[in-house]
Amino acid sequence: MLTIYRGPRRPIPSLIDLPLLLMSQTIFFSSQRPRRWWLTPLLLLLLSSPAPATALPPDQLIRQAVSQLIDELTAHRAELETDQARLYAMVERTIVPHIALDKVARLILGNHWKSARPEQRSRFAEAFKNLLIHTYATAVFGYTGAEEILYKPFKLKANERLGVVPTDVNLPGTAPVPVNYFFLREKSGQWKMYDIQIDGVSLVLSYRNQYRQMIEADGLDSLIESLARKNAKD
Template sequence: MKSFKKIGSFIFAGLLFVVGTVFAQTPDQSTPPDALIKMVVTDVMASVKADPDIQKGNIPKIVDLVEKKIVPYTDMRRTTEMAMGPNWKKATPEQQAQLTSEFKNLLIRTYSGALSQLRDQTVQFKALRAAPDDKEVVVKTVVLGRGDPVPLDYRLEKTANGWKVYDMNIMGVWLVEAYRNQFSNQISQNGIEGLVKFLQDRNKQLATAKPSN
């Protein structure tokens, strides 16, 4: 997980690129996935650059931003289900709700520092290769800034409420895959409740940790 955490900030930043802002235009259910992403990039960059508190890593403010501006445009339940793999069906509805909530909080707190790193980056968009009736697509982008270009892809699904982001890929590593083994190991050792407790404990640790830029 340490190696993934090193690039995880870019992944989380990518999620923020997608939905972490007040939209110049409000996307509706008919907004194509690539247009949705493209629509908000400029706005989110401007929003972050204009907020000194976020740049300094103000966790409460970042969490508030994520809850209001990001969570509504993601499908964290599906993200959690994919990270759980076959073990998802072994969890009760109550446990599934707990796991989804705790995993969401883990991602927010683990990668919240990514916001403070958004400075001079720009995003290059690749042409979307998808059929009009596709229900799942991958939108490919490249983040340009200091250092080498960073490929950053988004996996989205079409829902009754429009397109939702449920997974991200950076340099060949999908977010849910990075957590799947860890979740599986926890469950094999301590069961579903053990994974719930592990996530709860980890979130408590991160809530009291000092932000690092």
């Protein structure tokens, strides 16, 4: 049975501008799916709730985060709009704990991860983490949240380490967008996200395709320095 979460019936502004915003954050987008990728910061928003003391299964983690997100933005919007440092700190506190950054970094770099030195791996993971923080912080005030999220049936076997939470995101005037959240269970028992698939396209693979070209052209250090410069400007 589908479970539907209906968000507040308020307009979501600047939808046309969000793909351009994300492109400026060095995310690669397929020109055939320009209206889909503005969802990326929204999907990060869905994970932006404090990590629970006990490990929640992935589907419950997403459901809980949706309602907590709206409450936090409503309570602190004015302060966050005027204090960039506080905004970045809030993003790091709420988003980063839910993302398996080492796993994401390895998947994005692919074969280049194997040849990278330990300090390069660390620098890339840090630069990519800051990219996510700045992307979220830039986009957070562009909309209020999804109007309707359909949670499809989710089953998880005992001792399963990987899970996929399937959903559809519905917005006024658009067809439902299938969104799959990919989670892994760490040794601590906590579930963390390592990829989002939007309309059949993997966010991690999109980054990998773009970054692979940059690495092959100029090297991994050049990519890391480029990300660091971009983050410093933001």
